[in-house]
Amino acid sequence: MGSGVAMSALRRTATLSARSHSIRNIVACGCFNGSELSRNSLVQEKGNFHLCSGILDYFSLSKSYSSRCSNFARSFLWPRNLSSHVGAKLSEKDNDSEDRFSELDEPAEDMVEPDERVENKEFETEEGILGGESDSVGNRSLGKRVESPLSMAIIRAPRHSLNIVLNKWVEDGNPLGQGAISHAMLILRKSRVYAKALQFIEWLEENKRIDFLERDYASHLDLVCKLYGFQKAENYLQKIPVSLQGEVVYRTLLTNCVLANNVRKAEEVFNKIKDLGLPITKFTCNQLLVLYKRVDQKKIADVLVMMEKENIKPSLLTYRLLVDNKGRASDIVGMEKIIDTMKDEGLKPDLTIQGMAVKYYSLAGLNEKAEAVLKDMEGDHIQENHVARKVLLPLYAALGKAEDVGRIWEICKSSQRLDECLTAIEAWGKLGNVEKAEEVFENMIKVWTKVSAKHYVALLNVYANNKLLSKGKDFAKRMSDDGCHIGPATWDALVKLYVEAGELEKAASILQKASQRTEDKPLFVSYMTVFEKYSKKGDIHNAEKIFQRLRQAGYAGRLKPYQYLLQAYINAKKPAYGFRDRMKADNMFPNKAMIAQLIAADALIKSKISDLLD
Template identity: 50%
Template structure:
């Protein structure tokens, strides 16, 4: 397997590992930024890497310890490359269908009986060292009786419902508790789930084991942030502070894209002498693919030294990283190595490959792989349709989209409808997208998630009137508007040239609801203010993003500094602000900083001095 590292990620470095000297070829990824958001810039060769005493270090970068804030932040020790610019633009590896990349960020604001956990909602599997998704479309949904009682309780008085349950002499089995927890989590009702966990321990109705503490920690991290979750670990009996607990914290660092804290937790796990697993390494690989691709090499080196066998997810991450770099030959080479290890690419991996083939202009390779994904009889493999629809749309193949949709049309699943609406929207066939939506509306009740798919189509095609009509229909039907709806409206108003209106809509939405707006909603408005050179409003939105819990990263600063450049005024103290946010300027950002430096000397000033 590790011939893969030498062949696909070559770089010769000296490494010191556990007080022994190895002369090895350390993996290195020379990648260009994600094509969706970033500009293209090469990546310089990484300096020598030293590994010892349970940590990573190099002359210019290391895995730092400590967190500067008590709030959970997107802290990153970014490299010097432009792919640090990427913000929340997840590749197809994490979310093969576009509509699934939009997470509901509030636990109760947009839930429904049909609520489902998106594919990118990460969950821990305690049986395998693998990152898996909660969603299992083939699994029958079962509502527990305890869950129904909790939902019927007035307000959020979960404890009252639980006390009543016990008083009535009803059995409180682990099976009932697990099912109730699953129901609450599926609807993102993390607050109620946490109350249930706390009540169970305080009343001693359940003998807690490490997985129960890990579940509690996960809920705390989601509701109160990583700092609170770390504090909770100290209260866990030492005998239960095992690897499951720490990898739960590590996985939450990934969900929050907190690279700095993830590195710290990874090192902590090694200091505690937990075994290095594919699960833990995959967490870092996810983060480095998004934030600092040079460090992919470090993780592969650790896996080699610790004799950690790469999992299917490891290959998927490396395939996606190569695809983002436009290194199609390297990507195909990794696929062959994957097959050589006896692992056949699954549908999700093939969807990633197709996406990168299309992006590289290799339509024939994309079409051939799509046909292979279909199998001999698509009707027997109809669950593949939801993946095929948007990919055929990306190729501009309306006939193929229509053919695949016909397979689903008689007995569609809701995910098929989402994919069809997205596909027809990409092909600019609004009537077809609306027809699917109406069919879906008759079969399932209107929910914010269902409507957001069509709203996104309207936003992409600047159809403000239709979007307003759909929002009015949502309100009339009793839908509670949330982040997905706000995001679509913000984009619609911005595209109509009404930036102030978009800003107002977002601020009113925040006041009316406790839900957290999507990152993209803020960034869309910030970009427009920056283009105008409107420093006041740019700084306001920048502050609002921080206030919402989105810690600053290079991308936000680049947009903010663009406002100063367009206004032709210096940005005093901007370097100190970057340092305060623990950001190392990448190439693009460094060039922009020179332009807004209020103390730089011009040739004329040098002569006068």
């Protein structure tokens, strides 16, 4: 089946309540009115947009598509910068159900939301950003991460003397070929030691240790963007030789825009790619799908139109994104039809998509279907299928199936693989069985003479999630005594540990001390964990402090901090004078939920004025 036929099949899957004869008009209005991406990037001729033959009906038209065209025009005049999950509003009960599946929320490249603790593996490595997409994201393994001597020398060196250490490395005759450099950079990125990774690549460039190619410049650009934001990254972009400002460089910049949920900047970068005549790839399209799936689902149709026009065949990752979006919208029929279309295209649903199906079947109360998929995932040779075992452990834990977690873990114990141990610790922790999680950890320590900090952090998170402050504090000391690298993931677990125990000030103190470290910075979600509590308490003073620290840490351009800050004023019943102007100055625009907040905040200002007049 060709890509055009596939898109046609996808279009036919979901018209929902819209009447078939009006779909084209509704979607055309919704997709094209005022959309920056649409105006510059899609099929355009003599001022009219032509709907491509095979795509629009594919993507589930939400109930909002039944609104009049003018409503869509208004929605595009206010670009969304959501960092929360998109979809139908869930009740508290529904949210509790979703929480059971927190480990399953996103396949790797869809984990772009900066406030998710489970970070985007595909974006966090050079291979993911610079090497295009993999069709096994989520199942792909980089193998056992062997710490290279070069990466360890860089990690251990103080930043102020890193250049001296690197010069000494060369003087001592140590290898510094492309292989050693690439391996070291991968380890530094996986360890999130971005500041030292940037210093390393700057040293390589300044000392002309390698001939920089586009991929190397893109890596440098990515690190600048991660540490210092888009403006600094765009400044660095001007220093890259024009001949090497290619698709990989702009793809890297686009990816960082998506990670920050920055719609305006992402659309600017995409249109630049198009204006320069650079190829529009599956990777690029999938970045836009990731972004719009989170912040503006109506624009997903724009991207699908473009893919059909450019004859870009949906990849496995494309299907993952769309299956997940259907599931989040509770459109089980639509989800199944997407999977059927995928099969018709000769693409077999991978474990990630099957895991999504299990999750959404269960949330819809279709337990028999969920269990049928789980059975299919296990197959007849689970003893030999390491990848399936690793996926099944969190799935069974999310479903509350302790017996099945125990059964799968018994199979895993014979091989004692580190990644399976890590998943088992998390699975037992999710089930609230702390003793089993501890048992897995202690046995792992006996078998493996050295494990990375992330395995310690997994158990620390179990203590945090189960509100075991005393055990968590003792274990954190053990981590230090065992020589673990204490970095952002550990700080995040400690912040959560103290917040869950009700010691908010201690959590804020840990966060403040961590932010003063020069080699790493705390995760966005660590700030937000503390920020949310101050917001709920109506503690404006501390909420403002966290807001400023987020900006200082380079986490500007995200809407959720403004939402939390405004809610702090509302909960304190204090007027937030000039808040709209404050957002406008920062080039931030409210989404629907925040507009409701602003109305509530305006009511407080009016009430205050009325009190004065009375």
